[in-house]
Amino acid sequence: MSRALKVMLVAAEASGDALGAGLARALKARLGKDVVFVGVGGPKMAEEGVASPFDIADLSVLGWLEGLKAYGVVKRRVADTVALARAERPDVVVLIDSWGFTIRVAKALRAELPGVPLIKYVGPQVWASRPGRAKTLAASVDHLLALYAFDAPWFEKEGLPTTVVGSQALHVDMSGADAAAFRASRGIAPETPLLLVLPGSRPSEIRLMTPVYEAAAARLKRHDPSLEIAVVAAGTVADDVTARVAAWPFRAHMVPESEKYAAMKAATVALATSGTVSTELTLAGAPMVIAYRFQPLSYAIMKPFFTGKYATLFNHAAGEEIAPELIQADATPVRLADAVGHLLADPGARAEQAARQTAALDLMGREGRDPSEIAADAVLRTIVERRNGAAIPG
Template sequence: MPTAGRKIFLIATEESGDRLGAALMKVLRQRLGDAVQFAGVGGRGMTREGINSLFPIEELSIMGFAAVVKQLPKILQLIRRTADAVLDDAPDMLVIIDSPDFTHRVARRVRARNPNIPIVDYVSPSVWAWRPGRARAMRRYVDHVLALLPFEPEEYRKLRGPPCSYVGHPLVEQLASLRPNAEEQKRRDAEPPVLLVLPGSRRSEIRHHLALFGAALGQLDRRTTFELVLPTTPHLEKMVHDGVAGWPVVPRIAVGEIEKRAAFRLARAALAKSGTVTLELALSGIPMVTAYRVGAAEAFILRRAIQVSSVILANLVIGEEVIPEFLQENCTPEKLAQALGDILGDTPARRRQVEAFATLDARMSTGNQPPSARAADIVLATVAQRPR
């Protein structure tokens, strides 16, 4: 077998990337057995699949420009350390997974010092949204991009970036846990409606959105009744619990992925911070209102950098702006409450979202092959091209 006895170095620095890396490693192990060796950086999932991580990925859980500046010496030291480890190992393949501010810096260092190591980028940076020049620059150090969103390969072609293939989003493998059965659908349609509130998955996001969302829900509570559920993760539970204590409507806090998915299957609508969760909600068939606030410095930069009219992933995949989004100074309790009221009942705004979401399965289909298997095919094909 041409790929036998190969070593693959993978780098993932966030939990979402760790899940992608673990799934990819599992398929590669199934295909190659003991003939493949893994090294790199990853979290718990990749550790279970055989990586002895170079450092704990929690060391890079940094959000916000001020925090990054403060930690910059440490970040740069970890970039150098990771690149040196790749070069010392001289693997047959480097797979960088998301987190482009870190992983692309490693990849550039590796390519400069050893251009014979193939590099695959799993999860495209948002070149279609901002800094489109990155796509063309990536040709110098990335051999193939594995895209999670179906429109991304065409964007890379237009921007003259490296080869890019749509492998599928991991959410397409999880639809059964997101969508209601017959009994759960009855609760979704019943009164009072279950309303999800999703202020973010990072501490900085929660700080920016929690009070705003609470004020909006207080205004909505004066107009209609609803049952409020706030999904979060165990490490954020205390912060969220303390933050909602003064809300006029106190939510039930659903902790962990199982409780979150159970809440998704019952919910009629959602108020969410912009991000990947918008695609998760759309695939679940849940109409939503989205909001996003950042600090003044970040807002100043993003306003000048963003190239698309919508930052909502579901809108971008659908090709229409069906989900309302409220950004920065436009993001007020009054506007959020009004928009939520418009989608809780059987209204044209709600029907428009539901009908658009029904097209997502076809748009995001990967056929009978799961995303991790499609990704593994490209990794193995790229490895096989490297001379022994």
């Protein structure tokens, strides 16, 4: 090749940053010095050579009301991203997750650089809400890299070529996670019940969920004073979580992200904010209760668009509520404590739920190649197809 392939990767929050870094590594493994990267991302992508022109932290928003408040910032960052693409003239642009931000970038790039192939990595969860977004995406990009087989039909019926790459969360290596060492380092005996709380990774999740988890944990502690509590502080919100938990009226062990998997394997039961973490907990063998709250006005606006029966991916794949889901008005301290308390009190129920969770992962495509490698193949194939198609006389 006469010059290095220039790949633009765009991610707007921590999960996308991790996916972008994995894709960059896979492309470098194939092409070596014949690929260079530009784009927008976080620290993990920066380590792989993607120098972001701005900090993506202020783009991690969820919910319609929160999105309206951040609209000015999002609009400026979209313009910055398009300006970067205009200056760099990449051979392909991969837009990773973050629907609200990346769809705006896609539409702007389609108008600004019509010859550049656009690839969306992770489609919107149209099986859960707003199925019309599948048609919107099909009109805005050339290819979709989907995480799960049940995603593909929604987009393919709108004419969008789709490659199912699988979820990186299904390929997490937990072989080095030592549950016994985690407990020993915190003075938690092997037989002592341990509740692991995972409040989320977005500021809005921490603000809305942490007080609910505190109250639920307090009820559980009153019932069983021997219960130990541990709280995972995701890197992006670690300071906020640590400060909030420090004010709890009972002891809670703080867990840095580096020890997250060991904590998952050590947990008797987990109480988690809905998200990718549910898949990781399943891999660790932890039975869980899932919760989520939106800002009330956002939820009122969004609720009519929710079409899926379940929020948790493995529940959706299985077509049944394996892990209890308590969403919005149902996510009360009393109901959460009752659901967690049932699992804490019944070893048989814990074992059964953990086994059913694990079986559901097989329906999500747990076996297979590394998703980043499949994604890299699809990116290169899309570039070749676009070039060959452009060479054919009309």
